[in-house]
Amino acid sequence: MTSLVVVGLSHRTAPIALREQVAAGESGAAELVGAARQISGVREVAIVATCNRLEIYVVADEPAAAANDLRALLARDREDVTRALYAHTGEAALRHFFRVASALDSMVVGEPQITGQVKDGFRRAREAGASGSQLERVLARALFAAKRVRGETALSEGLVSIASVAVDLTRKIFGDLEGRTGLLVGAGEMGSAAARALKAAGVQRLWVVNRSYERAQALAAKVGGEPAQESALPALIEVADVALCATAAPGFVLGYDLVAAAAKARRYRPLFLLDLALPRDIDPRVNLLENTYLYNIDDLDQVAAAGRNLRADEARKAEALAASEVAAFLRDAQVRAGAKVLAELRARAAEIAKHEAERTLRHAGPLTEEQTASIQAMAQAIVAKLLHAPAQALRAEAEALGEAGPLAEMAARLFALAPDDAQKPTLVPTSPPKKEVA
């Protein structure tokens, strides 16, 4: 039977040093998708790659075997990576994905960026032709759960995003941010969000540096900053109060010597550096410099932990909500299997009614539009009334058993429907999700 499988590592299982070694950029993710598709029994693939996690989601015929192959694919014989990997299949994988999409497994619980990152991962898989209807339906329901978590809990209020943690820490060092200067290096999503938050908090000037000046211009327009050439970086770090780094560079963008020279030139005025990149952009040794404070993503997690504790009640509510959505999703999947017979029966009956109504209309001679509509409605009404009782019985059976039962089988045989397809439980519901009453 096909099942959802997830294999990956995250900030919960791997420190930043390990995560940056297995981090997959856009091309790396595409390669992983391609390799995962080669695994026997894998039907659909999607990847969620953020600074804090790398996860491969597949729909596979043999979940256990697929999980093992995916582990091997990610670990590449590395013992430390193997230890950090986790794998879930079936309902556990669904639960995990719903929690990830709802930002319940995020470093900063409730942060809003993860939804976009999950969507991006699935969009890329769709464009590569790697994901199909099953993963798409799981995604749709997970996003629906995420929307409920955002709308029905206060989880996203207060100190929730990396951006707001960054602003809070900057205030801890500088107090009022009015008139301060900022520097954004790179175009990472988290960096841009933090830069926007700093600007909103009162930072007066914000320089944006990127390897490509055109990109810097575009980003500067987006975050309300001023573009600057990459060559100006050493000069800018001398005057900025806070610098955010979020590039995809493989090495350090701000090395120890550069920052040490800048610290001296700025006469050791406080400098706050935020490294939001993976692999890291700033040499960790710069934190040893006087009045220079460096925080990377894992450090922000520690700060966010306090926020997590404060919102523990909301998190519990959100967890319950996500769990109820997983349960509803599974129930839907099973009920739809039984209800598929009913849907096909209705479709068949509606088709017959339409056909017979058209035949009658052809022989009835010229009629007004109202008369035509009336005959068509009558035919549909006869069908609906005839099927009302059998439909109720089939739905009740499906809901009671959680799957297609003897009645569904009987109906399929009586009306010559496709019994195999109808009775096969599927991973996903066949209709859009309905909001569950809490």
Add this chain to the structure above:
Amino acid sequence: MVVPFVHLSLLAYLAAGGCYLAWLLKPHDFSQRWGRRLLVSGALVHLAALVTEYTQSGADPFWRPGGSLSLMAFLIVTGFLALDFKRPIPVVGAFISPLVVAVLVPAHLVPDRASAVYGAGLVLHVGTAILGTAAFALSFGLSLLFLLVERQVKARRLGRLAARLPSLELVERLAWRLTLAGFVFLSSTIALGKFFAQRTGALDLKTALAYVAWFTYAVVINARLMAGWRGRRAAFLVLAGFLLIVGVYLGLYRSSAYGAII
């Protein structure tokens, strides 16, 4: 009438300290509000004590050891309240209240010896010493706070206190200004003291410690202005400077001939 007033103010300062400490443990507005109210009440009663003292005996008691300490405690409290009303810093209250109590208690314990020399010079000498020490006491409290906050920020381990602590720059800026003010007063104190010492020719441990304290603060200020020294290093020097000032006072009150050293 003076003593009951001082006792009342002492109780109020103690209770305020308790409120601020309670605020550190659990940051309720209630404890912060009452901390400030008690400190204001204590300062008002203290002021009443000082005014009563002045109306009864004139300015003379303030230039004696006990009276000067009492005046200094009052200045520390009012200095803190001025800062706190401008921008609430209840966490500093938790440092300052015990410090004020520590200054006010010995004010009653030291023998109330009469000054050997009276006159404008003495008044200026003791007055600037009191003002300078009050400023240094506040900068000492702020520097301690700075080291506490800085340590947490640097180690990326913001504890439960973190949300209640003011920003590093605010604390550093206040400490710097108070250090500057204290330095000006200390320089004046030493210059005036030197003038009197020349008359008697005496130089003792107290005076030597005052010179070392002055030199320490001079290093802090010079390093900041010339080399941009700030932050942790400067805070440690400010702590060291204040400990030397405390040493000056200990030397002053352990001296067997108070009048002789002026």
